[in-house]
Amino acid sequence: MVPIALNDDRLKFLFKSASLIQIGMGQKESMSPPPPFDSDPFDCLKRNFTEDELEKCFRHFDSSNQGTWSHDDFRRFLSELFSNKRRPYLLLTELVEQYFQETDFNQDNRIDFNEFQQAWKETLKTTLKPVSALVIVDVQNDFISGSLALHSCPANHQGEEVVPIINRVLTNVRFDVVAYTYDWHPHNHISFYENRYLRPTAPESKINAADAKLLDSVIFVGPPKVEQVLWPAHCVQHTRGADLHKDLILVSNAIHVFKGANPNVDSYSAFWDNMKLAKTSLDDQLRERNVTDVYVVGLATDVCVAATAMHSIENNYRTILIEDACRGVDEKEIEVKRLELNRHGCIFVESTVVPGMVDGIDRRPELTRNMFEENLKKIRL
The missing domain is CATH 1.10.238.10 (EF-hand)
Known part of the structure; x- marks a missing residue:
């Protein structure tokens, strides 16, 4: 067979x-x-x-x-x-x-x-x-009301809407581990549209950096050579824009993951940078705590949330994306990422069913196949 x-x-x-x-x-x-x-x-x-x-x-x-x-x-x-x-x-x-x-x-x-x-x-x-971790991705001021606020992006999502939902999940669900992730960029970060002149454009790039517009993709020579979406400057280290939203509940003894600190490589995922040149501490900390299941929430669905969920799957965690606790940049890209994650074994749920899953009462067969193999x-x- x-x-x-x-x-x-x-x-x-x-x-x-x-x-x-x-x-x-x-x-x-x-x-x-x-x-x-x-x-x-x-x-x-x-x-x-x-x-x-x-x-x-x-x-x-x-x-x-x-x-x-x-x-x-x-x-x-x-x-x-x-x-x-x-x-x-x-x-x-x-x-x-x-x-x-x-x-x-x-x-x-x-x-x-x-x-x-x-x-x-x-x-x-x-x-x-199951030993369950909630990974709260980038619920930071710049994605909610700042320079890269989701309400100004094509999907017109309201980033602040995830805060009360995540808070209810934190209050009502007995997670074994909670992790908060942060975009944590230096002023000269490669992803900033304002910095597009700082690095030479590769000959094969379809768009020259000098002619690029916001959200265009440009290939920079490097090292390392990298294709990069150009975003407005956001989540600069030690600024208010990089802070978590003031109403988000902060759990004691949580894991805090700071990503995107390398000026020359972006990092959407909470596990790896975009080139997989360096990993964060998240995987090691989850393994130290014997985590089996990773629940992902936050901002933005089609960018950092999706990248985190994909790397969670690659690291052999049973991966669940809580859809009503996420908001994204572009509706078409959200659907593309959803289908891609689904093909790789991620499941999508609403926050109301999470307590039963974490408590081992709601035992879903689609979470078991990879683990059994x-x-x-x-x-x-």
């Missing part, structure tokens, strides 16, 4: 919610949801995931009491694992069969406890007890 990669176009058909089936882009068909379970069989794990607890969980689904699972047993296991408030998500037979074949290491058409424990222990841990790779090494 050919593995289904997360960038496979078929993936959007592999996961169906209990109340909606996705038929195609923007089309949904109602159906009657399955009844909820009487109890959660995974409560027996007590979140410690000892071998005894895993064995008790395994026995719960062993309908024959013979120490192995049939296809039907395995299907019931997946159905109860991937659920929301004990109401199951619907899974296509193709996906269930693929998971079965990948778990059945000895290919005897049954799954024994050792196979279950090897294949699913780490996945169960993350699914039932990575675990299998480790087993096979």
Whole structure:
């Protein structure tokens, strides 16, 4: 059986919610949801995931009491694992069969406890007890009311609208880690339109810096040679424009990430600069805290938020973008970035569903595929 990669176009058909089936882009068909379970069989794990607890969980689904699972047993296991408030998500037979074949290491058409424990222990841990980080991207004055205010950009978004939504998320959701990121540019930064004369333009650049307009892209000779969008000067270090919005809640013991300090390379992502020449401390700090899930919010959706989410995926975090807590620059680019992130495994949610996901109550199958495949790779090494 050919593995289904997360960038496979078929993936959007592999996961169906209990109340909606996705038929195609923007089309949904109602159906009657399955009844909820009487109890959660995974409560027996007590979140410690000892071998005894895993064995008790395994026995719960062993309908024959013979120490192995049939296809039907395995299907019931997946159905109860991937659920929301004990109401199951619907899974296509193709996906269930693929998971079965990948778990059945000895290919005897049954799954024994050792196979279950090897294949699913780490996945169960993350699914039932995720370690979640909220990464709040660039909620700074210049993007809200200053030199690069989003309301002056093509999408005409109001950047300040994210502040109360992010505050509600911070107040109502029990995140294990919170990180704030900052654009933190020197006065001579390469991204500033005002600095376009400071560096020679590369011959292959379609636009000469002298003729460029705001938001044009210019290729500079370097080093390093780089294609750069020209923005108004913004978020200059130690200025009010670089400060976080005054109403944004600041959590104690949070991570603070300052990016874009290299004058010659821009840095949209909170993980890497745009050339991947240097990384920030964010990934190391998240790994020190054993983070599994990264929730991304902030400004701007199609620039720094999207870049941060993409690098989060590349770093093998389960990545969730909270859409109502983001605002962007350009509607067309927002949609382009949304589709790109979706192809790579990012999921998009509204802030109201985040508490259940962080608490391991809303357990979405589309967050598991990448993680399961990575675990299998480790087993096979």
